[in-house]
Amino acid sequence: MTSRRNGAHRLEPTMAKRQFEVTGLAIQLLGTEGALRFMNRENASLGGRPIDLAIASDEGRKRVEEALSRLSPIGQP
Secondary structure: OEEOOOOOEEOOHHHHHHHHHHHHHHHHHHHHHHHHHHHHOOEOOOOEOHHHHHHHOHHHHHHHHHHHHHHOOOOOO
16 A cells, blocks of 8 residues: 555555455445445454455455355355
């Protein structure tokens, strides 16, 4: 992450891309409210908040996407 003058942090481009894509998938599968709940709450089976894991690495994103597919009513993204 990089810092801006006002003290806020901006994600690196690859991190922002992972955040955007996995959040879009979560919204598509769970709806807006369900996606917000899932992405921002601690998830014991994933070992952290899904949004943090997805942003941190490609492996984390893959794990979150797999968890989403298991939660999806249709079973697949």
